[in-house]
Amino acid sequence: MNEEKFMKIRLSSIHPSAAVPFDIFVHIGGKFIHYLRVGDFISAEKIKSFERRAPDVFFIYSSERLNYKKYVRERMLSDQLPSREKALILRESSLSMMEELFENPDVNKALNESKEIINEFISFMDQDPEAMGHLIGLSSHDFYTYNHSLDVGIYSLGLAKVTGIKGTDLHDMGQGALLHDIGKRHVNVDIICKSGPLDEVEWAQMQKHPQYGLSILDNYSVSDAVRACCFEHHESFLGNGYPQQLQGHEIHPMARIVAITDTYDALTTKRSYNAPMSPSAALNFMKEKLSTRYDADLLRAMFEVLFQMESVMPLAEAK
Numbered sequence: 001m002n003e004e005k006f007m008k009i010r011l012s013s014i015h016p017s018a019a020v021p022f023d024i025f026v027h028i029g030g031k032f033i034h035y036l037r038v039g040d041f042i043s044a045e046k047i048k049s050f051e052r053r054a055p056d057v058f059f060i061y062s063s064e065r066l067n068y069k070k071y072v073r074e075r076m077l078s079d080q081l082p083s084r085e086k087a088l089i090l091r092e093s094s095l096s097m098m099e100e101l102f103e104n105p106d107v108n109k110a111l112n113e114s115k116e117i118i119n120e121f122i123s124f125m126d127q128d129p130e131a132m133g134h135l136i137g138l139s140s141h142d143f144y145t146y147n148h149s150l151d152v153g154i155y156s157l158g159l160a161k162v163t164g165i166k167g168t169d170l171h172d173m174g175q176g177a178l179l180h181d182i183g184k185r186h187v188n189v190d191i192i193c194k195s196g197p198l199d200e201v202e203w204a205q206m207q208k209h210p211q212y213g214l215s216i217l218d219n220y221s222v223s224d225a226v227r228a229c230c231f232e233h234h235e236s237f238l239g240n241g242y243p244q245q246l247q248g249h250e251i252h253p254m255a256r257i258v259a260i261t262d263t264y265d266a267l268t269t270k271r272s273y274n275a276p277m278s279p280s281a282a283l284n285f286m287k288e289k290l291s292t293r294y295d296a297d298l299l300r301a302m303f304e305v306l307f308q309m310e311s312v313m314p315l316a317e318a319k
């Protein structure tokens, strides 16, 4: 069977104990094997156990993509599901889309996909005052470019909302944050996945990703804000960032937001060579040790975003 015919999904986006509306396959030993057929059921326990042991092996036919999205949307509109469950479904269904965002050679498709993901997040946030807190509390803290980008997207929407950004600007913010590292598509995968610190040559290549990202986006119709998130998120308020050494307010406000959420995510994420910090330890570290890099007002506002998470989910429970 041809791999392009299949699209990865996360099993935790599936409603336990209800008939599945599409066939679900498991990818084992290079083959796609029918796991569930339309009308079959799967229990919550099984979903949980698969998610722990093998989260990345479930697929549906690519031709069912719209059907799958409709299914996720309907679950998001249900009155029966608590906010936390909805946040989980939205995160999990978006993760499979994010993977495509970074792997799919068709950039235009990826850009449209990123817009759709952000629309879903914003409408969830508009519908449910606890949405942001749960979405943040569920962040994965595992480092893959797409996990990282999704988390930076969510934190950035949270921080942007707290600072009064709305409407089209909020959509641009989300899309820019999702795509901030899209230039990593052109960085050697061994460098991206390296489990230790980078050497000088590798670091020089890694530092080109904002430029690579800009040249990818230059061929497509995206807003200046989205472009800036991609090109300016490693600038530092003091002027010692890269690639342009912009200073303070020369840096686009949305790129200043991504600079904060990007570092926050890196500090709270498990890497093989460092232990993850807790959310509050990471923010305090940024405030005490790195504050000259960031817009001070935005950094203060980030504490408010964290507070939203703590108000719906005690820190001990946050993943």
Ligand SMILES: [Fe+2]
Pocket: 180, 181, 209, 233, 234
């Ligand atoms: Fe980056």
Ligand SMILES: [Fe+2]
Pocket: 148, 152, 180, 181, 262
């Ligand atoms: Fe990043």
